[in-house]
Each structure stands twice: as structure tokens, then as C-alpha cells.
Amino acid sequence: MKDLKIYLIIAFSLLLVYCVVQYNRPKPVDWEPTYLNTDKIPYGTFILYHQLNDIFPGATIRSSRQPVYNTLYDALAEHRYRPGTYLIVAPKVDIDQYDYEQMINYIKKGNAVFIASFYVSQFLSDTLKLKINSEPSFSFKKKTKTGFTNPALKPKQIYAFDRQIGNQYFSKFDTSKAVVLGKNQYNHSNFIRYQFGKGFLYLMPSPDYFINYNLLKPAGSDYAAKALSYLPAKGEIIWDEYASAGAANADDSPMRVFLSHAELRRAYFMALFSLLFFVLYGIKRRQRIIPVADPLQNATVDFVKVVGQVYYQQRNNLNIASKKVTFFLEHIRSRYQLKTNVLDQELMETLISKSGANAETVAQIFKYIDYVQTGKQISDRELINLNYLTEQFYKQAGL
Numbered sequence: 001m002k003d004l005k006i007y008l009i010i011a012f013s014l015l016l017v018y019c020v021v022q023y024n025r026p027k028p029v030d031w032e033p034t035y036l037n038t039d040k041i042p043y044g045t046f047i048l049y050h051q052l053n054d055i056f057p058g059a060t061i062r063s064s065r066q067p068v069y070n071t072l073y074d075a076l077a078e079h080r081y082r083p084g085t086y087l088i089v090a091p092k093v094d095i096d097q098y099d100y101e102q103m104i105n106y107i108k109k110g111n112a113v114f115i116a117s118f119y120v121s122q123f124l125s126d127t128l129k130l131k132i133n134s135e136p137s138f139s140f141k142k143k144t145k146t147g148f149t150n151p152a153l154k155p156k157q158i159y160a161f162d163r164q165i166g167n168q169y170f171s172k173f174d175t176s177k178a179v180v181l182g183k184n185q186y187n188h189s190n191f192i193r194y195q196f197g198k199g200f201l202y203l204m205p206s207p208d209y210f211i212n213y214n215l216l217k218p219a220g221s222d223y224a225a226k227a228l229s230y231l232p233a234k235g236e237i238i239w240d241e242y243a244s245a246g247a248a249n250a251d252d253s254p255m256r257v258f259l260s261h262a263e264l265r266r267a268y269f270m271a272l273f274s275l276l277f278f279v280l281y282g283i284k285r286r287q288r289i290i291p292v293a294d295p296l297q298n299a300t301v302d303f304v305k306v307v308g309q310v311y312y313q314q315r316n317n318l319n320i321a322s323k324k325v326t327f328f329l330e331h332i333r334s335r336y337q338l339k340t341n342v343l344d345q346e347l348m349e350t351l352i353s354k355s356g357a358n359a360e361t362v363a364q365i366f367k368y369i370d371y372v373q374t375g376k377q378i379s380d381r382e383l384i385n386l387n388y389l390t391e392q393f394y395k396q397a398g399l
Contacts, residue, residue: 035090035207035244037063042213045089048224049239051215055225058234059085065241068099072106075238083235085112089207090243092119100124108197112231116204117243118168128194131172132205135186137164145185146223153226158185159219161209166190168205181230191227202230317378321386325369328390343369357396365389 030041037049052061064071068086075084086106093115095103100123107113120130135144143160144167147153159166169188181202182191194201209227214220231237329340336354338347348366352359368386372378378386 033091033211035211037239037241040212043208043211045210045212045244047212047215048089048210052237052239055228056085056231056233056237059232059237060235061237061239063239063241065245065247067242067247068095068240069102071238071240071242072102075111075236076106076109083110083112083232084238085114085231085235086238086240087231088113088115088117088240088243089210090117090240091207093117093124093243094121095124096121097123100127103201104196107199107201110198111235112200112202114202114204114228114231116207116210118206120203128178128203129172129174130170130203132168133171134164135167135169135184135188137167146182146190147184148182148191148226149180153229155219155222157219159223161214161220163208163213165208165211165214165220166206170203170205182227193230200230317380317383318372318375321368321372321378321383324386324390325372328365328369328393355393355397357393361389361392361396365393 031043032041033043034041035043035045037045040046049061049063052059066074072086075086084106086103103113118132120132125131137144142164143162144165145158145160146166147155147158166184169184169186169190170192171188173189173192178192178194180189180191181193182189182204184190190205192203194203204227208214209220210224215224332338332340332351336351338350338354340347343366348362351357352362355362365386368382368389371382372386
């Protein structure tokens with residue numbers, strides 16, 4: 001018992017030291033690419049979203065977590081005579097036919113749509129004849145150079161970004177309809193514009209230009225500001241959260257809180273596996289339930305029932321009656337020590353005397369025995385009567 005206390009004290013002390021070390025260690029950088037405007041991690045868009053008022057001083061900023069169709073339909077209904085800009089910065093943008101038609105209708109009214117994404121939907125790619133590709137790069141440290149085609153936007157030093165930011169480009173697009181606004185060092189287009197009616201659609205193949213990590217650098221913030229300078233300076237800026245965060249009601253699950261934080265996620269799975277181990281260990285240690293043994297069955301009775309069913313199904317009444325007579329005569333011989341070679345009047349009287357059975361019952365049985373032994377057909381009624389008479393004999397004889 002004393003040794004157990006020592007072990008418990010040592011284990012508790014080590015656990016306490018581990019907790020203190022884990023609590024005081026520096027929090028590791030979270031490089032998860034969320035592109036959420038609420039995340040301050042490197043691949044969040046917190047800085048861009050909160051600097052939109054500085055980039056567009058005359059505009060009103062609002063966010064939307066509704067699909068593209070719903071957002072732009074409401075925008076046209078509420079601000080019919082105000083210019084606006086729909087801004088999407090996300091790793092993937094799914095736009096179907098109805099979203100596209102509503103988006104073009106929104107642009108034709110004199111509004112702008114700006115999409116920065118690695119992947120666009122198949123429908124949008126086919127409609128605009130787009131194809132996105134990446135420059136070959138095997139290191140995050142290698143910098144990709146990029147710039148604008150407009151001489152007025154060229155910086156003093158060319159933009160160069162690490163961590164493979166800006167590696168993506170449009171390897172295919174409709175050159176008759178699209179205007180190239182930016183290219184990388186390999187002369188590949190990475191910023192294009194389409195015009196529909198009075199408005200424009202701007203496309204960039206990389207949202208990493210606008211992440212927190214890139215905007216904290218002078219070159220990154222300058223490039224993002226100049227890229228967004230193509231958009232209308234006034235009106236309404238709609239920041240899309242649907243592409244990066246999903247629908248407004250998509251994260252109502254209570255488990256989202258545990259799974260969205262690394263510490264709570266580890267604690268949750270540790271508790272889950274500990275509970276599973278406890279249950280499995282408890283099953284092993286607990287006395288197993290002894291199964292209830294079924295009582296032994298009377299096999300003879302079952303056998304007789306089966307044989308009887310077989311004979312009944314064959315409908316051979318004469319065979320059944322013969323076996324009934326044989327069994328009855330064997331009973332006379334073994335019980336009353338009488339010879340049954342000749343079934344005469346003397347045997348019948350002797351049997352009545354020894355058994356105490358009714359004379360009429362014995363006479364009827366002997367009559368049926370003679371009938372069966374002649375080999376005639378036996379009906380169901382006659383077989384039933386023979387069985388009834390033999391049962392009556394056994395009862396009258398006190399068996």
C-alpha cells in the first residue's frame with residue numbers, strides 16, 4: 001500500500017510538471033489556410049477585411065454568408081441605383097449556372113465582381129474558357145515575381161513573394177474578351193478582366209496575395225492595394241464569406257468549438273479513447289454471464305411424434321392398425337401371460353377375467369383384430385374406433 005502511494009505521488013508530480021510546461025510553451029504558428037476575415041493567422045484575411053475602409057474610403061462594407069445568387073439578388077433589390085463591388089477571396093469558388101446569370105446581371109448594372117481563387121467551378125471555367133496552372137516550384141523560399149501591365153502601377157522594385165505566393169496563372173482564357181492586367185516573371189497572365197455591360201469581372205488565380213502573411217510586408221500590401229484600385233471607390237463593398245466559411249447555419253454544431261481549437265480537439269480525442277479503453281478493460285475484468293442451459297428433452301416422445309406424423313402423412317391406415325394390434329397382443333402376452341396364437345372365446349373370457357375390463361370392449365377389440373388380420377382396408381373412422389377401444393381397455397384394466 002505504501003509503494004502504491006509513492007507511485008501515485010510520482011505520477012501526479014510528473015503530470016503537474018507536464019501541464020505547466022505545456023501551458024507556458026510558446027504557441028506554435030497556425031498555418032492552416034482558412035481565408036476567414038476573422039482569423040489573424042498567416043492564412044487568414046483579417047487585415048484585408050479591416051483595411052477595406054482605408055482602401056475604399058467612400059464605400060460601405062458589409063459581409064454576406066449567403067450563396068452568390070441570393071447575395072447579388074438582394075443587392076440589386078436594395079441598391080438599385082448605387083454601384084457596388086462583390087469581393088470573393090477563397091481557395092475554391094463554386095458558381096453554377098444560376099449564380100453566373102445573376103452575377104452577370106449584377107455586373108451589367110455597372111457593378112464589379114472581384115474573384116481571387118485557386119479553383120473555380122467547372123461551369124465558370126467552361127463559360128469563360130479558363131484554365132489555371134501553377135509554375136513549377138519545390139521550395140517555399142523561392143520567390144515568384146509579378147507585376148501589372150499598366151505602367152502607372154509599376155513599382156520602383158518588382159514585386160517578389162515567397163511561400164509560392166503568386167505561382168498560379170491563367171494558362172488558358174479567351175483573349176478576345178479578356179484584358180490582361182497583370183503578369184508574372186514568366187510572362188504568364190495572373191490578373192485579367194472581363195467587361196459585361198457597364199461593369200467588370202476581375203479574376204485572379206491566387207487568393208494568397210490578400211492573406212495576412214503577405215499584407216504584413218510592404219510589397220504585399222502595396223500590390224493588394226493597387227490590384228483593388230481597379231474597383232469602384234464608392235458604393236457598397238460586399239465581402240463574401242460563403243465560399244470560405246460556408247452557409248450561415250453550417251457551423252451550429254456544438255462540436256465545432258472542440259474541433260476548431262487544437263488544444264480542445266486533442267483533449268476531446270484523449271477523453272474519447274480513454275473512455276473506450278476503460279470500457280474494454282471493464283468488459284475483460286467483469287465475470288461473464290453464464291448462459292442458461294435448456295432442460296433435456298424427452299427424445300423418445302419426439303421420436304414417436306415424428307414417426308406418427310410420417311405414418312399419418314402416408315395415410316396407410318392398415319399398416320397403423322396392424323402395429324396397433326401387434327402392440328396390443330404383445331401387451332396381453334407380457335402382462336397376463338396368455339398365448340395369442342388363437343383368438344377364440346376361451347382367450348377372450350380369460351382376458352376379461354384377468355384384466356377386469358368390460359366384456360363388450362374386449363369383444364369389440366377382438367372383432368377389429370380379426371378384421372385387421374384379414375388384410376382389408378381400414379377407414380379413418382375404423383382406425384379411430386380401434387384406438388379408442390384399446391385406450392378404454394387400458395383404463396378399465398387399471399393401467
